[in-house]
Amino acid sequence: MSQRQPLTILFADVSGSTKLFETLGDESARRIVSGVLQALAEITRHHGGKLIKTIGDEVMCTFPGALNGLLAATDMQKRVSSDPAFIRDNLAIRIGLHHGETLVEETDVYGDAVNTAARMASLAKREQIVTTASTVTGVTNTGPLRTRSLGTARVSGKLQPIEIVDVMWQDDISNVTTVQRVVKLVEAQQRKARLLLRYRGQAIELDELAPSYSIGREASNNLMVDAEWVSRTHATIEYKRGYWVLGDRSTNGTWVRLGEAEELRLHRDEIQLRSRSGTISLGQETGLNPDYVLQFQCIEA
Incomplete structure (x- = not known):
């Protein structure tokens, strides 16, 4: 039986x-990453939370209240950043969370809060905690928690961008850049960063307030690339903090060429499209099947 209840949803990604997988091999790397995920699960339980699922190198957890989730997130970052084994292997985590109404069904949760938390996780950088301003505002006793505004972000299913914040978990924040208060929506709409994608006669234009743009073999993606070497949901493109960011979520990886630079392979990671133009090839090198290559152009007007 399903029921609705307010929960804090947290995603933490290694x-x-x-x-690590490239240098140590699958078995050794998986053992090390599993150690990180186990540590995150322990901290989740310590703060009254529940581990819902592990998705590759990511955990999804729920907490009864926003404060539980926020404190757990800070403890997760402190644990991973101070563990000698994790430091030795250059591992870190990025966390996104949101408190809101969810639909609870047996061992899983669904709904807008889950989608929003996942979006926060996609915005977070290495060693960062990103959450919605509403999650922090709803906490009456924040104690030692400190936050800074990151402006606004688009979330799928919401008509307007929402305000997001960075949770400052470090004990020493003297080296952290101060971010000014959120830009007014009217001002944000005046910015004109755009991305032009070309694929097999199609021309797609994205602006910086567009939601995450998905590319893959399934028809449910924003752009379908129907080839056997392409994953069902292969990659995403979105605008983050001044740059267009390509994220690979695939089995075979994504080959990217920025300008005239050498083509590189991206696998389960992200890259900023810093060049004004370039190419994206899903699942294989560009030269193997040129007809399936995407061209991109970054436009600032």
Whole structure:
């Protein structure tokens, strides 16, 4: 039986695991990453939370209240950043969370709060905690928690961008850049960063307030690339903090060429499209099947 209840949803993703798999091999790397995930599960239980599922190198957890989730997130970051074994392997985590109404069904949760938390996780960088301003505002006793505004972000299913914040978990924040208060929505709408994608006669234009744009073999993606070497949901493109960011979620990886630079392989990681133009090839090198290659152009107007 399903029921609705307010919960804090937290996603924590291991950063640095791709290189670990490449250098140590699958078995050794999986054992090390599992150690990180076990540590995150322990902290989740300590703060009254529940581990819902493990998705590759990511955990999804729920907490009864926003404060539980926020404190758990800070403890997760402190644990991973101070563990000698994790430091040795250059591992870190990025966390996104949100408190809101959820639909609870047996051992899983669904709904807008889950989608919003996942979006926060996608915005977070290595060693960062990103959450919605509403999650922090709803906490009456924040204690030692400190936050800074990160402006606004688009979330799928919401008409307007929402305000997001960075949770400052470090004991020493003297080296952290101060971010000014959120930009007014009217001002944000005046910015004109755009991305132009070309694929097999199609021309797609994204602006910086567009939601995450998905590419893959399934028809449910924003752009379908129907090829056997392409994953069902292969990659995403979104605008984050001044840059267009390509994220690979695939089995075979994504080949990217920025300008005239050498083509590189991206696998379960992200890259900023810093060049004004370039190419994206899903699942294989560009030269193997040129007809399936995407061209991109970054436009600032």
